[in-house]
Amino acid sequence: MDGGSLFDILGPVMIGPSSSHTAGAVRLSMLAKNVAGQPIKAVVFKLYNSFAKTYQGHGTDRGLVAGLLGLNVDDDRVPEAFERARQQGLVFSFEPQPNQPSYPPNTVLFDMTLEDGEQLQVLGHSLGGGKVYISRINEYKVSLQGEYPTLVMFYHDEPGMIWQTTRIIAEAGINIASLVCARKHKGEEAFMAICLDHLLDPESVQAIAQIGNVYAVRNVDKIV
Amino acid sequence: MSNEIDKTFFKQLKSFAQALDWCEANHQPLSALAMAYEMHRRGVDEAAILAQTQTLIDQMRATVRAGSADASPTLSGLTGQLASKMMAAASAPCRLMSPTMLKMMAYALATLEENSRMHRIVACPTAGASGVVPGVLLALSESPDVALSDAQMQRGLLTAGLVGELVSRRMFLSGAAGGCQAEVGVATGMAAAAIVEVLGGTPRQVMDATAMAFKNLMGLVCDPVAGLVEVPCTKRNAVGVVHASAAATMALAGIESFVPLDEVVDAMVKVGQMMSPKLKESAEGGLAMTPTGQAFTQQLKAKGNVHSPESE
Ligand code: SF4
Numbered sequence: 001m002d003g004g005s006l007f008d009i010l011g012p013v014m015i016g017p018s019s020s021h022t023a024g025a026v027r028l029s030m031l032a033k034n035v036a037g038q039p040i041k042a043v044v045f046k047l048y049n050s051f052a053k054t055y056q057g058h059g060t061d062r063g064l065v066a067g068l069l070g071l072n073v074d075d076d077r078v079p080e081a082f083e084r085a086r087q088q089g090l091v092f093s094f095e096p097q098p099n100q101p102s103y104p105p106n107t108v109l110f111d112m113t114l115e116d117g118e119q120l121q122v123l124g125h126s127l128g129g130g131k132v133y134i135s136r137i138n139e140y141k142v143s144l145q146g147e148y149p150t151l152v153m154f155y156h157d158e159p160g161m162i163w164q165t166t167r168i169i170a171e172a173g174i175n176i177a178s179l180v181c182a183r184k185h186k187g188e189e190a191f192m193a194i195c196l197d198h199l200l201d202p203e204s205v206q207a208i209a210q211i212g213n214v215y216a217v218r219n220v221d222k223i224v
Numbered sequence: 225m226s227n228e229i230d231k232t233f234f235k236q237l238k239s240f241a242q243a244l245d246w247c248e249a250n251h252q253p254l255s256a257l258a259m260a261y262e263m264h265r266r267g268v269d270e271a272a273i274l275a276q277t278q279t280l281i282d283q284m285r286a287t288v289r290a291g292s293a294d295a296s297p298t299l300s301g302l303t304g305q306l307a308s309k310m311m312a313a314a315s316a317p318c319r320l321m322s323p324t325m326l327k328m329m330a331y332a333l334a335t336l337e338e339n340s341r342m343h344r345i346v347a348c349p350t351a352g353a354s355g356v357v358p359g360v361l362l363a364l365s366e367s368p369d370v371a372l373s374d375a376q377m378q379r380g381l382l383t384a385g386l387v388g389e390l391v392s393r394r395m396f397l398s399g400a401a402g403g404c405q406a407e408v409g410v411a412t413g414m415a416a417a418a419i420v421e422v423l424g425g426t427p428r429q430v431m432d433a434t435a436m437a438f439k440n441l442m443g444l445v446c447d448p449v450a451g452l453v454e455v456p457c458t459k460r461n462a463v464g465v466v467h468a469s470a471a472a473t474m475a476l477a478g479i480e481s482f483v484p485l486d487e488v489v490d491a492m493v494k495v496g497q498m499m500s501p502k503l504k505e506s507a508e509g510g511l512a513m514t515p516t517g518q519a520f521t522q523q524l525k526a527k528g529n530v531h532s533p534e535s536e
Contacts, residue, residue: 003237006262006385007276009349009392009414013283016339017299017453019351020398050400050505054451057300057524059342079342105400105505128398129350 012130014073020106021051021058024126026078029067030223031134031146032110032122037219039115040068042091048107051126052096064108065092072224073130137218140191141182146223148177148195151205156213157183157190164211169194172204189215234264240390240431240485247427254417254427255379258386277378283346284335284358290343291334298340300524302454307334310462321466324367328465332359336458349388349397352404352453353411355461357384360415360468364422372422380418387417387434395493399446399505402496408460409441409492415468416475425476433475435485437468442488443495445503447510449517450524456511 014023033040045064047055055061059079066081068090077084085092100107106126114120123136134144140154151169155161162181169176175197183190199221209217237243246257262273292311297304310330318326332355339345339354348357361380365372372380388397391410395402403409416433425433449455481488502509511517 003234003261003265003393004389005265006258006382006389009388009397010277010280010381010385011346011348013280013344013346014351016342016345016351016354019347020400021453022342023347023351050451054507057450057452059299062342074344076344128396128401129347 008129008131012073014130015063015075015078016059018058018060019130020126020128021054021060022063022078023073023130024106024128024132025051025060025063025108026067026071026073027130027146027223028108028124028126028132028134029064029110030070030072031067031132031144031220032112032124033068033070034146034221034223035122035134035137035144035152035218036112036114036120040090040112041115042113043068043093044111045092045094046109046111047094047096048100048103048109050105051108052099055094055096061094065090068092138216140216142191142193143180144193144220146220148197149199149222150220151192151194151196151200151208152218152220153192153194153208154215154217155190155192155211156215157185157187158213161190161211161213162192165192165194165208168204168207169196169200172201174198174200230260231264234261237261238390238393240434240489243386243390244427244431252427253379253383253421254386254430255382255421258382261386261389262382273382274378277381278374280346280348280381281361281374281377283344284348285362287338287343287345288331288334288358288362291336291338292330294337294341296341298337298454299342300340300450300452300454302449302452302520303337303340303458306458306462307331307337324363324370325466325469327363327366328359328469329462331362332356332461332465333458335359336454336461340452340454340458348384349392349410349414350399350407352399352448352457353407353461353464355458356408356411356415356464356468357381357418359461359465360419361422363465364419370423376422380422383421383430384414384418387414391489391492394489395496399448401504402492403499403504404444404446404460405438405441405492406496407446408457408464409438409444411461412441412464412468412471413437415465416471419468419472420475423472423476425472429475431485432479432481433468433472435481435483435488436474436479437471438485438488438492439481439483440471441467442492443499445499445510446505447503447512448505448507449512450521451505451507451512455517 177195295308314326335355416437
């Protein structure tokens with residue numbers, strides 16, 4: 001394992017009672033909110049494994065709602081997340097699911113309805129100590145940790161896709177921290193995640209979405 | 225050491241043996257290595273790191289203040305009065321332990337009770353083990369004999385952080401991954417290291433204290449009743465401060481660990497892997513499965529949980 005910051009061990013400052021079940025839940029929701037990129041009207045939290053068993057006692061439920069409302073892990077208002085959600089008109093419910101051994105212990109599927117009516121599903125995991133990642137957006141496999149603003153795109157694998165995309169990013173004057181591509185087979189559906197130093201502007205995102213063969217683009221901000 | 229050599233060193237820093245070599249070669253305490261490591265890791269200056277450390281100390285103090293003045297029940301109702309009882313005991317003469325030790329215990333309890341009230345705490349390294357390091361440092365800062373300054377507490381905290389960091393390279397610090405030895409166990413090693421550092425022990429003594437703390441909680445199971453971070457976690461933190469103090473006291477008395485710290489950590493990793501999943505945060509073993517633990521779990525289920533959406 002790589003060396004991390006000492007402040008991954010010391011901290012975070014957080015609302016209790018559990019770093020993986022409460023703080024992790026808040027951070028996961030913050031990241032899911034960033035994937036949505038627009039207001040969320042309704043959400044069903046489908047809970048798996050340890051999340052399904054102990055979500056109430058650990059305040060995982062409140063944490064999940066709090067993150068979607070934009071409250072951070074150390075916000076005093078996390079315990080009142082349900083009341084705040086109702087005031088703000090966010091409809092939410094929890095559905096514990098049967099055990100799913102292929103998923104990590106703390107897993108939740110966000111089944112969201114966004115303001116423009118879009119249905120969005122995000123599968124996320126809490127790894128302990130507040131570390132989280134998202135492994136699926138709708139039917140697409142991804143790997144998102146929220147450390148960098150990230151442009152996520154799904155496209156039909158064809159020569160020149162990386163070049164066309166990175167050119168638009170370069171024109172926007174934004175530095176690329178890292179780039180990951182994955183595809184099942186040559187010439188099939190592929191996935192690209194580009195970690196950036198800054199969040200890309202909407203016009204550039206639009207331009208990338210209009211490249212031929214691009215199915216979907218998500219401009220996901222980092223979580224702080 | 226030149227900057228370049230430093231860079232390579234921090235990149236390759238993995239073992240406690242390497243850390244000790246650096247401290248001895250440079251005649252520096254472990255907190256200096258922790259500071260240098262963090263500066264290189266993040267490219268920020270000393271002042272920024274000290275400020276961040278101070279923020280944590282301030283929050284730890286606020287949590288302990290709030291927790292020791294509050295006797296209201298936690299969300300589950302399982303605890304809530306432990307810290308106030310211990311605070312009362314700490315203000316009366318005790319025939320067994322020093323007032324500082326009693327305060328350490330009270331502060332550890334106060335932190336965990338705040339955690340179970342869904343109030344603000346500092347995870348260290350996790351929320352379930354968040355009482356041990358603040359407990360020892362804050363009580364030492366208030367002890368008339370020691371009277372740690374905030375600057376000394378910062379050094380203690382950085383030392384604790386480096387210990388936790390080096391362990392976390394080899395095992396995930398969560399009860400689900402490694403049992404409670406990875407949470408309260410690791411916290412006691414971090415606290416023992418911090419105590420030796422702030423009381424002026426050598427880096428070697430820091431290592432010995434940490435090793436002795438780890439050795440004697442190796443294999444500690446994670447068995448929370450009803451899956452809540454509360455029983456046994458809250459009291460386990462209070463026992464943790466005593467355990468850390470015992471290990472630190474032995475090291476400061478010149479007692480060495482027979483098995484070196486790196487080997488102790490490797491052994492912990494292996495023990496964690498050998499432990500049944502039932503003893504790793506699944507609430508399917510240990511205290512969680514006792515008749516009392518089970519009865520409470522059933523009661524909680526029957527009530528619908530105290531903070532389930534239905535109950536509102
Ligand atoms: S028993 Fe489990 S939940 Fe409680 S502090 Fe230890 S590791 Fe954490």
